[in-house]
Amino acid sequence: MTSVLEARALGKRYGRRWALRDCTVDVPAGHVVGLVGPNGAGKTTLLKLAGGQLEPTAGDITVLGGRPGATPAQLARVGFVAQDTPVYAGLTVADHLRLGERLNPRWDADVARERVARLGLGPGQRAGRLSGGQRAQLALTLGLAKRPELLILDEPVAALDPLARREFLQGLMEAVAEHEFSVLLSSHLVSDLERICDYLIVLVDSHVRVAGETERLLATHHRLTGPRRDPGRLPADQHVVSASHTDRQSTYVVRTDAPIHDPAWTVSRLSLEDLVLAHMDGPPAESRRAALEVQR
Amino acid sequence: MIWLTWRQFRGSAVMTAALLVVLTAVLTLTGPDLASRYATGIASCTQDDSCARFYDRFFDEYQLPFLAVSLVVLLLPALVGLFWGAPLIARELEAGTHLLVWNQSVTRGRWLAVKLGLIGLTAAAATCLCGLVVTWWSGPLDKSAFPELAVMAPLVFGARGIAPMGYAAFAFVLGVTVGMLVRRTLPAMALTLAAFAAIQLAMPLLVRPHLIPPVTSTFEISEANVSGIGIQGDTGSAHVVLGPAVPGHAGAWALSSDLLDPSGRVIAGRGEEGPVKVSTTSGPCAPAAGPPNMGACLAEVSRLGYRQRATYHPLDRFWPFQWIETGIYALLTAGLTGFCFWWIRRRLS
Numbered sequence: 001m002t003s004v005l006e007a008r009a010l011g012k013r014y015g016r017r018w019a020l021r022d023c024t025v026d027v028p029a030g031h032v033v034g035l036v037g038p039n040g041a042g043k044t045t046l047l048k049l050a051g052g053q054l055e056p057t058a059g060d061i062t063v064l065g066g067r068p069g070a071t072p073a074q075l076a077r078v079g080f081v082a083q084d085t086p087v088y089a090g091l092t093v094a095d096h097l098r099l100g101e102r103l104n105p106r107w108d109a110d111v112a113r114e115r116v117a118r119l120g121l122g123p124g125q126r127a128g129r130l131s132g133g134q135r136a137q138l139a140l141t142l143g144l145a146k147r148p149e150l151l152i153l154d155e156p157v158a159a160l161d162p163l164a165r166r167e168f169l170q171g172l173m174e175a176v177a178e179h180e181f182s183v184l185l186s187s188h189l190v191s192d193l194e195r196i197c198d199y200l201i202v203l204v205d206s207h208v209r210v211a212g213e214t215e216r217l218l219a220t221h222h223r224l225t226g227p228r229r230d231p232g233r234l235p236a237d238q239h240v241v242s243a244s245h246t247d248r249q250s251t252y253v254v255r256t257d258a259p260i261h262d263p264a265w266t267v268s269r270l271s272l273e274d275l276v277l278a279h280m281d282g283p284p285a286e287s288r289r290a291a292l293e294v295q296r
Numbered sequence: 297m298i299w300l301t302w303r304q305f306r307g308s309a310v311m312t313a314a315l316l317v318v319l320t321a322v323l324t325l326t327g328p329d330l331a332s333r334y335a336t337g338i339a340s341c342t343q344d345d346s347c348a349r350f351y352d353r354f355f356d357e358y359q360l361p362f363l364a365v366s367l368v369v370l371l372l373p374a375l376v377g378l379f380w381g382a383p384l385i386a387r388e389l390e391a392g393t394h395l396l397v398w399n400q401s402v403t404r405g406r407w408l409a410v411k412l413g414l415i416g417l418t419a420a421a422a423t424c425l426c427g428l429v430v431t432w433w434s435g436p437l438d439k440s441a442f443p444e445l446a447v448m449a450p451l452v453f454g455a456r457g458i459a460p461m462g463y464a465a466f467a468f469v470l471g472v473t474v475g476m477l478v479r480r481t482l483p484a485m486a487l488t489l490a491a492f493a494a495i496q497l498a499m500p501l502l503v504r505p506h507l508i509p510p511v512t513s514t515f516e517i518s519e520a521n522v523s524g525i526g527i528q529g530d531t532g533s534a535h536v537v538l539g540p541a542v543p544g545h546a547g548a549w550a551l552s553s554d555l556l557d558p559s560g561r562v563i564a565g566r567g568e569e570g571p572v573k574v575s576t577t578s579g580p581c582a583p584a585a586g587p588p589n590m591g592a593c594l595a596e597v598s599r600l601g602y603r604q605r606a607t608y609h610p611l612d613r614f615w616p617f618q619w620i621e622t623g624i625y626a627l628l629t630a631g632l633t634g635f636c637f638w639w640i641r642r643r644l645s
Contacts, residue, residue, distance in 0.1 A: 075402070
């Protein structure tokens with residue numbers, strides 16, 4: 001499995017505060033990868049480091065085999081749509097396309113023109129007058145028409161209403177289907193990612209709690225409900241992700257490749273959101289072991 | 297990259313260019329007339345030795361446009377720093393658009409180089425042109441101005457020659473640097489203005505006098521260097537007030553002008569009343585002896601041994617000073633530019 005992004009003990013410090021510390025992560029190629037985690041987990045910092053917006057304080061990071069942002073060629077291979085999708089308020093839509101054309105050697109003018117026409121953006125419209133959804137679409141157009149090998153999007157839909165959100169993600173999916181590039185997308189809303197991501201990374205406090213293909217994650221996670229039982233008495237191949245107990249009853253979220261035969265348990269599947277929440281809540285030591293397991 | 301820089305810059309560039317073209321046109325049209333009026337005035341005043349009065353009259357007549365154009369050249373660098381320099385990067389950081397533009401296939405070093413080069417050179421060229429046109433236009437007035445507004449005087453020196461070009465380049469890069477560090481447009485503009493004003497004050501007051509060692513020399517007391525004389529006949533006391541002029545060195549920049557008594561002691565600085573022990577009951581300084589004759593009285597004061605000791609820079613140091621100062625600002629500009637490149641690569645997100 002080739003990687004689009006590899007980070008080893010990566011860290012970024014602002015003054016005395018570490019925004020990202022000792023982060024080791026591996027993002028496989030050919031996927032739409034969702035990066036999810038609570039606020040302050042270091043998602044934005046990690047993505048900015050990958051885009052070459054920031055210089056690491058510690059550790060190292062390679063994106064598509066090169067140092068992020070080092071050369072124009074490296075910049076050309078990685079697209080980046082920043083949080084809040086900034087555009088130049090004073091420039092028109094046509095100016096933005098021209099900007100992209102002038103500054104990118106691999107610029108695909110047809111893709112850009114066609115997308116802008118399909119979105120109904122007037123070339124003479126000032127970007128400052130666009131709605132939030134249109135602005136995000138314009139920023140995405142710039143990112144797509146650059147024809148990157150990896151497109152990084154940092155919370156691109158966080159500020160959009162549900163309809164604009166769906167249109168944005170749909171546009172992204174269509175482009176991925178057509179041009180086949182890798183996508184790394186962050187969000188703190190699992191529902192957004194569920195729709196489009198086929199690979200998920202849960203990042204909590206700079207560390208990967210779990211990572212894997214979405215379908216496989218869903219297939220290997222189970223919620224067990226039954227009479228109260230000590231976690232030590234669970235089979236060795238069942239890794240406890242989270243546990244809660246009442247006087248008589250225990251509820252476990254476990255991960256296992258093997259089927260569960262114990263008749264004492266009521267076994268149910270988890271939604272992706274529950275799965276992510278279970279990993280965010282769970283004790284770090286156990287889940288780190290679990291994360292290693294999946295990265296294998 | 298050049299296209300983008302121009303696209304973002306063209307609004308203010310066109311407006312500034314229009315204003316400068318108007319200013320240049322007005323000065324070019326009125327300049328020859330000014331010069332010919334000066335030439336005829338000089339030709340006629342040398343015949344009856346009334347040139348001092350001609351200078352005063354001529355300068356008085358044009359004092360307002362003289363001050364106005366000088367002010368324009370003085371303010372131009374500050375405006376460049378304020379409106380071109382400070383917002384250049386601060387506005388991008390404020391709007392987040394740096395994240396857009398730094399992710400196109402252009403390194404941010406190159407982005408900064410094009411921005412600094414294009415706009416910085418435009419600013420320097422425009423200010424240089426403006427400064428030279430004003431220098432040419434105000435030539436006759438500079439020759440007629442009284443010492444406080446002569447070309448070597450701190451206020452006027454910065455509005456003449458090539459120094460404004462250095463100021464503008466420096467102010468621009470200063471604005472860019474401050475904007476990059478402060479990351480907010482308005483505070484960056486305020487801070488740039490404050491820093492630039494402080495440097496522009498420190499330069500003539502603290503640095504420029506020492507760029508070349510000044511000349512110190514003593515001169516006889518005469519009408520040329522005395523700005524006032526006071527005689528009280530009833531108490532028998534008299535005093536002399538020295539002005540900033542240096543006899544025989546028209547247009548010199550006097551750093552100090554002290555009155556020395558016959559023993560060589562300093563008894564008064566420039567503009568202060570220096571008591572002189574001269575007879576006010578008889579001789580040329582006695583008010584009773586007919587209509588007062590200032591020249592004769594001062595000659596008497598000089599004969600008693602009173603002297604002016606002046607520390608000054610003669611007028612012929614104008615261009616050496618201009619070159620040295622432009623060089624200093626060029627070095628400061630280069631230093632700040634280097635810092636900008638280092639900061640944008642290493643520290644700025």
